[in-house]
Structure formats: C-alpha cells, structure tokens
Amino acid sequence: MSESRRPLIAANWKMHHLRQDASRYCRELLRGFPPEIAADVVIFPSFTLLVTVAEGLAGSSVAWGGQDLHTEPKGAFTGDISGEQLADLGCSWVLCGHSERRRDHGESDEAVGRKAATARHFGLKPMICIGETAEERRAGATQEVLERQFRAAVAQRPEPFALAYEPVWAIGTGETATPEMAQSTHAFLRTLAARVLGETASDGLRILYGGSVKPANAASLIVQKDIDGFLVGGAGLDPGSFSGIIGSSGPGL
Numbered sequence: 398m399s400e401s402r403r404p405l406i407a408a409n410w411k412m413h414h415l416r417q418d419a420s421r422y423c424r425e426l427l428r429g430f431p432p433e434i435a436a437d438v439v440i441f442p443s444f445t446l447l448v449t450v451a452e453g454l455a456g457s458s459v460a461w462g463g464q465d466l467h468t469e470p471k472g473a474f475t476g477d478i479s480g481e482q483l484a485d486l487g488c489s490w491v492l493c494g495h496s497e498r499r500r501d502h503g504e505s506d507e508a509v510g511r512k513a514a515t516a517r518h519f520g521l522k523p524m525i526c527i528g529e530t531a532e533e534r535r536a537g538a539t540q541e542v543l544e545r546q547f548r549a550a551v552a553q554r555p556e557p558f559a560l561a562y563e564p565v566w567a568i569g570t571g572e573t574a575t576p577e578m579a580q581s582t583h584a585f586l587r588t589l590a591a592r593v594l595g596e597t598a599s600d601g602l603r604i605l606y607g608g609s610v611k612p613a614n615a616a617s618l619i620v621q622k623d624i625d626g627f628l629v630g631g632a633g634l635d636p637g638s639f640s641g642i643i644g645s646s647g648p649g650l
C-alpha cells in the first residue's frame with residue numbers, strides 16, 4: 398500500500414449546527430487531540446459556519462472544507478459559492494457530488510467533474526462522492542453506476558483528490574454496508590482507478606467509506622485493505638463520537 402494512504406477521517410455536518418455549537422465542537426474536538434495523530438482529519442461545516450470553524454481550528458492539524466462549490470470561478474450565480482471564496486476562508490478540501498446534492502439539486506455526473514476541476518484550479522482538494530441507490534444495487538447495476546460516476550468525476554484529472562464511496566441506501570439509515578461488502582466495492586473502485594488513472598495514482602488514492610459510520614463499526618471497516626478512511630454524517634455531529642471514530646482508525650488518539 399502506498400504511504401500516501403494515511404487514514405483520512407472527515408465529518409460532513411450537512412445542514413446542522415449554529416455558530417455557538419461550532420465553536421464548542423472545535424474546542425471539544427481539539428481537547429486532548431494529540432499532535433502525532435496518525436490520521437488526517439477534516440470538518441465540512443455549512444458555509445455560514447466556515448469562519449467560526451476556521452477560527453476554532455486555527456493552529457491545529459484539523460483541516461476544514463466546503464460542502465459544495467460552483468462549477469464556474471465567479472459570476473452571476475445567486476446563492477452559490479465559488480472555489481476561490483472557499484480558498485479565501487482557508488479551506489483545504491471541498492465535497493464534490495454528494496448524493497444529497499445530486500438528488501436535491503440535480504447535479505449531473507458531468508457537473509461533478511467540472512466542480513472537481515474548478516476546485517483544483519483554486520488549490521482545493523476535491524473529495525469526490527459517488528454511490529449507488531438501493532434500486533440500482535437491487536438491479537445489479539452498482540458497478541456500472543459507480544464506473545459512470547467515477548469516470549465523469551475524474552475526466553479532467555483533478556489530482557490530488559480523495560474518493561468517498563457512499564452507498565445512498567446506507568446514508569442516515571443506520572444500515573451500514575458490511576465490512577466485506579464495503580471492501581469488495583472499494584477493491585472494485587481501486588481496480589477501476591488503476592484502469593482510468595494508472596497504477597501509481599490508484600495505489601495512492603484514498604478511498605473513504607461513508608454511510609452510517611459510528612464508533613461501534615469504524616474499527617471493523619478501517620481494517621479492510623482498501624478502506625482508507627471515512628466520510629461521517631450523523632456521528633460526526635458530536636465531537637465525542639467523531640473522536641471515537643478517529644481513534645479507531647489508527648494509533649494516536
């Protein structure tokens with residue numbers, strides 16, 4: 398395994414928390430957070446909380462990022478956020494193509510690819526989200542869907558990026574993919590990445606699992622060969638449970 402695949406553990410707060418919660422969260426997360434921690438940690442708050450989180454995490458090893466960005470660098474796009482605006486707030490990362498944005502905002506595979514390229518243009522690392530729905534899995538279309546989403550997302554070669562595999566049926570449902578099921582899909586994605594990007598890029602690609610990750614199931618998932626971290630929703634809203642997930646991903650916490 399490539400050395401660049403240091404565990405990467407991210408919390409996606411979605412549309413939760415107010416400024417006071419965000420400040421308290423940062424204080425509690427950083428309390429006792431060892432400098433030698435064996436994982437990269439990222440928080441994805443709402444846009445309105447980015448300044449608070451940037452202040453709360455300043456000087457720590459925890460990074461932050463936006464939950465979305467526009468495909469275009471700037472312009473007349475009311476209500477949208479540009480990559481440059483995220484970079485201006487000290488973001489290192491940005492989520493691209495989360496299934497909730499694909500579902501609720503009609504983000505196409507092609508738009509996700511443009512977002513990832515725009516992110517790189519502004520020095521942000523895209524965390525590209527892909528995943529099949531329950532119907533697609535039942536229909537035996539999982540690999541076909543993931544391949545289509547992946548190829549479109551990386552069409553403009555937005556390296557370095559991380560890939561988050563989030564089966565839609567496991568998000569917010571309490572129904573996690575079993576470690577074996579997740580590993581087999583991650584192994585498929587790594588083979589696919591080798592075909593599309595080459596062996597070296599594939600070997601160094603961090604593939605995160607997302608979907609009902611909790612302190613209780615994180616350890617059994619992270620030991621899988623091709624699972625390099627997590628994108629956590631609900632359990633990432635509380636600094637205690639998020640720390641538990643981080644702690645299970647390697648020594649240091």
Ligand code: 13P
Nearest residue numbers: 409568569608609630631
């Ligand atoms: P849950 O951990 O709440 O299932 O959410 C996963 C997710 O969508 C993270 O982006």
